[in-house]
Amino acid sequence: MKLEGIEGSLILIKQGAEARVFESNFVGRRSVIKERFSKKYRHPLLDSKLTLKRLNAQEARCLTKARKLGVSTPALYAVDPLLHTLTFEYVEGPAVTDVLLEFGLHGIVEERLDDIATQIGDAIGKLHDGGLIHGDLTTSNMLVHNEDKAVDLYVLERALLSMHSSCGNVVSSHHGPYPCCIQEILKAVVCNIEQASSSATKRKKTHNDRMSSSPFCPPGYVKVLCDFGVQ
Amino acid sequence: MKSFEIGIGGISLSLALFVDVTNSKELLELMQAGTLEPEVAFLNASLVPVVFPVLAAAYKTLVAKSRESLTTRTLHSELVYNYSGSKHISESLKRCGISDSTTYILAARFGASSDEMTAIKGHIKGTEIGLDELETRADRAQIHKHYKISVPELGISSVSDAIICRISARDAL
Numbered sequence: 001m002k003l004e005g006i007e008g009s010l011i012l013i014k015q016g017a018e019a020r021v022f023e024s025n026f027v028g029r030r031s032v033i034k035e036r037f038s039k040k041y042r043h044p045l046l047d048s049k050l051t052l053k054r055l056n057a058q059e060a061r062c063l064t065k066a067r068k069l070g071v072s073t074p075a076l077y078a079v080d081p082l083l084h085t086l087t088f089e090y091v092e093g094p095a096v097t098d099v100l101l102e103f104g105l106h107g108i109v110e111e112r113l114d115d116i117a118t119q120i121g122d123a124i125g126k127l128h129d130g131g132l133i134h135g136d137l138t139t140s141n142m143l144v145h146n147e148d149k150a151v152d153l154y155v156l157e158r159a160l161l162s163m164h165s166s167c168g169n170v171v172s173s174h175h176g177p178y179p180c181c182i183q184e185i186l187k188a189v190v191c192n193i194e195q196a197s198s199s200a201t202k203r204k205k206t207h208n209d210r211m212s213s214s215p216f217c218p219p220g221y222v223k224v225l226c227d228f229g230v231q
Numbered sequence: 232m233k234s235f236e237i238g239i240g241g242i243s244l245s246l247a248l249f250v251d252v253t254n255s256k257e258l259l260e261l262m263q264a265g266t267l268e269p270e271v272a273f274l275n276a277s278l279v280p281v282v283f284p285v286l287a288a289a290y291k292t293l294v295a296k297s298r299e300s301l302t303t304r305t306l307h308s309e310l311v312y313n314y315s316g317s318k319h320i321s322e323s324l325k326r327c328g329i330s331d332s333t334t335y336i337l338a339a340r341f342g343a344s345s346d347e348m349t350a351i352k353g354h355i356k357g358t359e360i361g362l363d364e365l366e367t368r369a370d371r372a373q374i375h376k377h378y379k380i381s382v383p384e385l386g387i388s389s390v391s392d393a394i395i396c397r398i399s400a401r402d403a404l
Contacts, residue, residue, distance in 0.1 A: 060403035070383025075392035
């Protein structure tokens with residue numbers, strides 16, 4: 001599939017509700033191009049506020065802020081205001097979702113789970129301390145890079161929202177509660193997967209069914225919780 | 232000296248690195264008078280830890296040129312401006328370009344023939360060294376200061392990536 005206006009061929013790797021993601025080459029390095037497209041069914045007033053230009057600028061700003069706060073994200077290689085594309089560093093590694101699936105199928109590696117959970121908690125804690133709201137926290141938006149290194153919060157969809165810090169320093173600076181909470185959530189995830197796959201033959205249901213989102217589930221952060229039956 | 236494919240219009244960027252340069256003042260004067268031929272960009276090499284960010288700035292420059300939307304007067308001054316990651320034009324050219332006292336220079340030219348590169352080298356009174364020396368000779372403190380790279384950021388990113396993010400995001404911020 002060719003992206004109009006860009007030299008060289010591109011391979012589409014994912015299509016979301018708001019953007020297409022291609023694999024490409026940026027001055028000799030493997031890269032990812034995210035192309036946003038406009039939604040013609042939107043109310044024009046809303047659409048003018050959510051222009052691609054603004055969204056791309058927002059994403060660039062939030063990525064920059066996140067990095068300054070010490071949160072690992074893919075590097076931004078280029079922004080094209082005409083084609084409405086963002087070019088990122090290609091990050092190698094599985095999504096956290098896939099790592100959990102692996103655990104579900106072949107058993108949990110406690111150490112690895114602990115490590116991932118801690119890093120997720122650290123990252124979210126840093127974002128929130130810095131006044132950034134992710135807006136779409138899901139394990140499919142997190143990549144495990146270099147096993148021994150940080151978990152990158154890589155977002156495919158419009159994600160990072162900036163929050164004005166006018167409410168003062170409400171959020172506490174230590175990240176104590178986060179790792180424990182996330183640990184429990186992830187364990188619950190894995191248990192559900194194990195249960196589902198063990199009774200797969202009986203109920204004719206695959207683990208994918210359990211993982212699919214409920215139509216009544218609110219978007220964003222809460223999605224993780226309600227998918228896996230945690231309060 | 233080495234050439235790099237930027238990926239736009241088949242144009243390449245040639246880079247050559249020099250130490251112990253003694254005639255920076257002269258080079259600056261010739262450049263400002265517009266009489267330095269062929270057109271070339273002189274970057275303050277202390278701010279260049281590795282080649283990649285320069286290539287990212289070059290990419291941005293060629294895209295702007297192809298759309299007739301250069302911010303500065305020439306293609307090569309645009310390269311220096313883009314490398315700074317700052318919107319302030321004169322400040323960028325001063326900080327990322329050379330001054331009277333600069334002794335460590337990275338020369339860059341788009342679509343340069345070997346004759347042109349030889350001519351450029353002829354203008355510079357200094358010793359050419361390999362691009363692989365960029366890493367050891369870079370002034371980390373100056374880089375951290377100019378690009379305002381925080382300590383937390385260094386924990387999750389290379390200096391090169393930190394610079395590139397600023398180069399690419401500048402106009403969106």
